[in-house]
Amino acid sequence: xxDVTQTPRNRITKTGKRIMLECSQxxxxxxxxxxxxxxxxxxxxxYYSFDVKDINKGEISDGYSVSRQAQAKFSLSxxxxxxxxxxxxFCATSDFTxxxxxxxxxxxxxxRLTVL
Amino acid sequence: xxxxxQSQPEMSVQEAETVTLSCTYDxxxxxxxxxxxxxxxxxxxxxxxxxxxxKQQNATENRFSVNFQKAAKSFSLKISDSQLGDTAMYxxxxxxxREKGGADxxxxxxxxxxxIQP
Numbered sequence: 001x002x003d004v005t006q007t008p009r010n011r012i013t014k015t016g017k018r019i020m021l022e023c024s025q026x027x028x029x030x031x032x033x034x035x036x037x038x039x040x041x042x043x044x045x046x047y048y049s050f051d052v053k054d055i056n057k058g059e060i061s062d063g064y065s066v067s068r069q070a071q072a073k074f075s076l077s078x079x080x081x082x083x084x085x086x087x088x089x090f091c092a093t094s095d096f097t098x099x100x101x102x103x104x105x106x107x108x109x110x111x112r113l114t115v116l
Numbered sequence: 117x118x119x120x121x122q123s124q125p126e127m128s129v130q131e132a133e134t135v136t137l138s139c140t141y142d143x144x145x146x147x148x149x150x151x152x153x154x155x156x157x158x159x160x161x162x163x164x165x166x167x168x169x170x171k172q173q174n175a176t177e178n179r180f181s182v183n184f185q186k187a188a189k190s191f192s193l194k195i196s197d198s199q200l201g202d203t204a205m206y207x208x209x210x211x212x213x214r215e216k217g218g219a220d221x222x223x224x225x226x227x228x229x230x231x232i233q234p
Contacts, residue, residue, distance in 0.1 A: 031219055033221050040226060040227075042226040042227050043222075043224040045221045090161065102149075103211045104166065105222055107160065107161035110159045110161075
């Protein structure tokens with residue numbers, strides 16, 4: 001099984017619908033991130049979290065919200081989806097508490113969202 | 117804010133050739149970390165190689181190596197003896213030092229689509 005699991009893998013929805021993308025990890029990492037990937041734009045940070053009580057906005061947080069339900073779970077919500085939120089969304093984790101911290105991000109397999 | 121620039125949107129080479137992907141970045145930090153990630157058509161993000169700025173020696177991982185030029189703020193990736201399985205998007209990424217907010221995530225370039233032709 002994957003260390004970082006995202007659901008759903010693919011989703012098609014309509015404008016105005018509420019969408020939740022879920023992420024769970026078995027790596028025991030403290031840091032979790034949501035990135036958005038668009039063709040020609042690379043990956044951009046939406047939100048990140050240090051623990052269940054710590055949520056931080058990234059570069060492009062408008063139109064999104066997150067919830068860190070537990071150390072292992074971090075969900076991304078689109079309250080009212082719009083077509084320009086059509087993208088590939090990645091959840092990632094990182095371990096900044098261990099002495100072997102390398103800064104490496106460990107990614108889920110991505111959730112492709114299409115908003116019609 | 118840090119920026120990462122990949123000036124080659126797409127590259128195509130023949131199998132077995134050597135190819136170099138370019139990456140430049142802008143930062144005022146002296147110590148930081150640089151990464152190359154590979155994204156094959158499966159869309160999984162895979163770490164290729166990592167470099168710490170305080171290390172003079174260029175990182176290598178099998179057929180993958182970097183040319184890290186700190187003064188020029190350049191971090192190119194060289195792939196030797198390229199294989200069909202190297203076909204992918206390649207992203208260069210920057211991370212600030214931990215004590216300067218490195219845990220806030222990586223800053224990515226826009227990517228280079230590398231195609232290996234048979």
